[in-house]
Amino acid sequence: MFLKIGELARRTGLTVRALRHYDDIALLVPSERSSGGYRLYGRKDVARLYRIQALRRLDLPLADIQQLLDDDAGGLSEVVARQVAQLDDEILRASALRTHLLAVQGLLRASEEPGIDDWLLALESMVAGAKYFSDDEQRTLKTQRRGSADAMAPERAELSACLHSLVEAGASPESPQAQALAQRWIALLLEEAGGDEGLLMKLYAMHWNEPSLHALTGVDRAGIRYISHAMAFARLQLYAPYCSEEDMATLRRHYVAQTDAWPPLIAEVRQQMTAKAPTHGPAMRALALRWQALSLAKAGGDAALHAKLQQAFRQDATLRAGSGIDEALAAYVGQAIAQLGGTPALMNKPESPQ
Template identity: 85%
Template sequence: MFLKIGELARRTGLTVRALRHYDAIGLLVPSGRSMGGYRLYDRKDVARLYRIQALRRLDLSLADIQDLLDNAAGGLSEVVARQVAQLDREILKASALRTHLLAVQGQLQANEEPGIDDWLVALESMVAGSKYFSDEEQRTLEAQRDGFTNAVAPERAGLSASLRELVAAGASPESPQAQALARRWIELLLEEAGGDEGLLMKLYAMHWNEPALHALTGVDRAGIRYISHAMAFARLQLYTPYCSAGDMATLRQHYVAQTDAWPPLIAELRRQMAADAPVDGAAVRALALRWQALSLAKAGGDAALDAKLRAAFRHDPALRAGSGIDATLADYVGRAIARLDATSIS
């Protein structure tokens, strides 16, 4: 007995589109075809479809399911073990969050207002997670924060208060007070990230994007932008040994104006790099072109000054600290730009 695709879809509750997709990827190929070219499914096909749907309930990918079904040696035990391990990790996270929330609840019941960092730990567990960090990155952050968060909580609260005062007073981010605050803010964030510039950028993205964090910390996007601009002015001063007086005049006019464009560009390049995207692929090429344009723009269009800035950045660790750009990313971008240059020459 054979079933046509429409009949199989009707009797299994699947869509014709899903069955066609299964056929296209080789997961469920019908055993026959009618004279008119219609797909025909026999008993063995229906049995395979049953196993597919059963494995889907384990939240396996279609690729994993196909590998299991096509591998005579089985491998199902290993897959189930992976699922159990994943559940164990989720249980541990949920248990840690529960313990922390019980502590917060105890403070509230004792009429004590939990500190900002108490709320942040709970909030980050709920709103961040896999949205910003991999499991390994979350473990790194948790280990790094152990004993660190409470120790710096008073200083962070003081920095937040000072930041709000500077912004409210209309103080320029170029002021010495703003630059000192920004340097310390980034130092603490980088310390929280264990010195990992990639994690730093993800923390920055989380603080930029999550309104709940803005409400809890009292630092919204305007405050984060103020810190970024103050940090840009602080970094600008570090270029003095590498530039002439005329160069510095040009930089003061153009350098900081490009500040807001860099974090999303760096974040996207890091995402492409993590995905092993080829440096000569269309996506990375477009990002490399944007990188070149921003570099030249901050040098006021002066190619010679741009070259000086790039050389200084490569050789001076102080310029790189807190920028989100480490040696790995710099190499990745460098190779992408080299491919652009090679293409333009040819």
């Protein structure tokens, strides 16, 4: 007994078009053809079709179904494993989305009349985190924020308002008020990062690059640069006990001018360190040369002054705090610099970016 394509379509709930497509890709080729060229499906064809439909319920691609049906020896374990992996990935994405939506829900409940822009900006800022932090790092940050969110929010708002007031008034980043603001700002970020200098640099990069965060915090790149320069002036004062008046005059001419170049360089070095790149490799060699040149430039090219800065940075914990350089990074880049051919001994230790 044979069934024509129309009758088979009616009995199985499929369309004639689908059955023709199965024939075209050799997934279900009818056993016979009538004298008029019509497709005729026999018992074995119908049995194969029901197997196809059963496998389709697993959302398997047609190519995988064909492989399974044509290869009785195996393939099923691999296909099922791939399906399980795909479902695991979908579960992770759904879980992450649920976490984002719950957080957004909390933000919306706290607002009397939330607008669509507020909703989207909040979601964008949460999604942005995945671009800069691993899952473990995001969990660390969330834990830190849960423990101090209520205390941080008013201080953040106060600092943001203070920043805008200083900028609008034309206050120099060198002013005492700007330096005090910068020190509080960095201390707050470092607290959010749990004291982790690597996370601090990632937070800096995220706040620098993401427009959604600029809109949410009210602090754009110009504001971030203002804070960074004010922090450089604040850190500069900490070198005074280690330097002569002439040294300090040199630093005032050159030190702050190098500020903007440090965060991306530190981020690149940390990326190499995280990837366990060899310190003698070409990538780290290039970064070490940049580090060496930038470090010396902020001392106005004065090797003796540069040595003083390095000594102070190693001895004074207040100089290292918030610099983005922890002991592991210092050792890593120091080793890379030491391996540069003809490197003077004084350059064998890295120095603070600020």
